[in-house]
Amino acid sequence: MNTADLGLPVDVPSTALFTDQYELTMLRAALQAGTADRRSVFEVFTRRLPEGRRYGVVAGTGRVLDAVENFRFDTDVLGFLRANRIVDEETLGWLASYRFGGDIWGYPEGEVYFPGSPILRVEGSFAECVLLETVILSILNHDSAIAAAASRMSAAAGGRGLIEMGARRTHELSAVAAARAAYVGGFDTTSDLAAGFRYGIPTVGTSAHAFTLLHDSERDAFQAQVNALGRGTTLLIDTFDVAEAVRTAVEIAGPELGAVRIDSGDLLLVAHRVRQQLDELGAVDTKIVVTSDLDEYAIASLAAAPVDAYGVGTQLVTGSGRPTCSMVYKIVARATSADPKAPLQPVAKKSLGGKTSVGGRKWAARRTDLWGYAEAEVLGTGAVPADLLDRQLLVQLVKGGGIVAREPLETARSRHFAARAALPVSATQLSRGEPVIPTEYI
Template sequence: MHQAETTALLTDQYELTMLKAALHSGTADRRAVFEVFARHLPAGRRYGVVAGTGRLLDAIEAFTFDAATLEFLTSRGVVDEPAAEWLAKYRFSGDVWGYAEGDCYFPDSPILVVEGTFAEAVLLETLVLSILNHDCAIASAASRMAQAAQDRPLIEMGSRRTHELAAVASARAAYVAGFTTTSNLEAGRRYGVPTAGTAAHAFTLLHDSERHAFESQLASLGEGTTLLVDTYDVERAVRTAVELAGPSLGAVRIDSGDLGVMARRVRAQLDSLGAHDTRVMVTGDLDEFGIAALAAAPVDGYGVGTSLVTGSGAPTASLVYKLVARADGPEEDAPMRPVAKRSVGKPSRGGRKSAVRRVDAHGGAYAELVTTGEPTPGPRDRVLQIPLVEQGAVVGREPLEAARERHRAAVAELPPTALQLSRGEPALPTEFIDGGPRRG
């Protein structure tokens, strides 16, 4: 999906004031390398999930400064005329490398590398972080939920619990990480995420009786629909549902009460009525812990809303975008030097990094190797960074299904501890090696 409107103002003012000052100081054209990484994972998380890459590539393509945008910036005094003239010609012409969407990451994994002039690359900071911090957080939570669900289907239904555009991005990220469907139709239109949905309690309350509501829904949507059975009395509702739809009723949904207890009662009642194939779906403030607690219950699927779109307590991935190398001058052949922050509690490591996932003879990952030199992977190791943008041209687009399948494979190679919901260390240790100078 290519965005029609410019994304240039989806940024912080200081990106543009840095550009303005760098143009004045003559440092704007120095070659620079920025990297995106997380210093740590949210408490209790064993791995993170890369998501939002496809959205980011669209946004970089649309990051241009049209006349109306420049008029806004100059009228506010954000940029002066030399900076405005520079921005009028701006098109990112550098290179971007990154972990492929759907892959897992760990503390200090260099999940995105942006190479270009300082002026070109610094302007992308806020855009990169706003997309990746949100989508990685949602996908990381969704992956834990999908693992807890143990192959039972999950529907993302958090649109009413977040910003309208965040809802679309959340649905996409959740699908990458293993959710089956979304209730959000824009995510279906824009990204091809499968959509699902039937009726809320309001539909039952609209009618003169629950029986009338069920009759109306069945007449409209067919016997394969899902009937919501907890508006009044669950036992009576299940009995009415099977009486009206017969044993071919698709599913019943429970949205309140002790979901484990209710699911067992409803399953037993459905079986006693001959509706052995009618599925039991549960919703209602679920998160990965609630899903895991229902593992032994006769539940056929889950709907998750608030916890999913808020990252289940971690609404940001805490990713940062740091300058790690820059040239000594504006010349094309000027030597590059590593640079790093030494701030207390927020240090960074200088030098452009590469990353390799170490994999043993059984196909199991056991370490994340990060090096400032050229990567030297073993016969089974995976080089993690792939080209996403080359000389300004997007080269890393792929179908969303490819990211979804990649995530499935990436989680499968992690050690069993990765799937634990209890607090603990990251599933893979990050090992640093200071290499020699990079080629090229």
């Protein structure tokens, strides 16, 4: 959810300058040429998945809706454009009253996607649609990359807890978006309070090594933390000697100690030793949390370890080596004139080097096999085959400029779990491979 859902105030600035200059220069030229009002259809898609990925995850849709709603050229923004001579006065006059009045369809947030999938379809006049290109791609490329990494980590964790803790490893605003995307992709909590405030994501956190080093002894530090936070707190046990720290922790908190955190060393070996020691001391219900530059491969390697939760930072907020999805925003159809009744004509880019696109306003459906698992992503521009009518993926998000599909973040998260579970089992393998299902055009 966002802060409006929580009943909390938030200063929402205009998103109109989250764009590239050429969007505005194209607008200026189209206005002058008389083509700006031609009805157009743009689609967001990716030509290929990042190397090694077998499926993508749609994330950021809710943020896209916020960005579209707040795409306004206020006095300060118009003043900047005028002072820097970005566009002429005619274009400034048009921008002053800009409100997106078209329709947007898209894959619902949390859904999976594949090469060619029309993740978002934006329809309206060329002028109103072209301005949204950069902000839409900025959000979807970032958030979907984080969600895909989170999903892989979630699958590798096998139901164990996942804590997003990457705020200090990225831009402060990206950190909030990353926490949101990670939650969609399967993480349970975040350390970032801004993400908790804005989106209602559960937040967690206790102490760092600095807190231990502040005190005259580790015992004093543990005692202070337990006094303040209770016996159910999580104590960081690898500042000095792990075995000694475990003994001290249980002496102070007793068997009610909530958890211990390990942040260094051979995590597999240390986790086994700590679990044995905790059990021998009677702290059989005390959980073990591990951190330390984890990614999906490290998480998978700890499957046999007695670990209850993983804390992930750097690798998560950087997409685990794939920080973008390479999504593009391309015009696929446009009217033959500015007449609202003019027919749409498919258009497509035919560049060399693989940068081609498929023209036409597309529908998308996912065909399943006899067991109910996905077997193909099917795309088309004509009538939807009868056997795919109830398997269509696009839903309307914006109608006539109004948002019609806001939903709680929890809904997107649950949707992702269901969508991932409906893929062939090889989707969650971490070995290199092609997309788990093919894309078919009909």
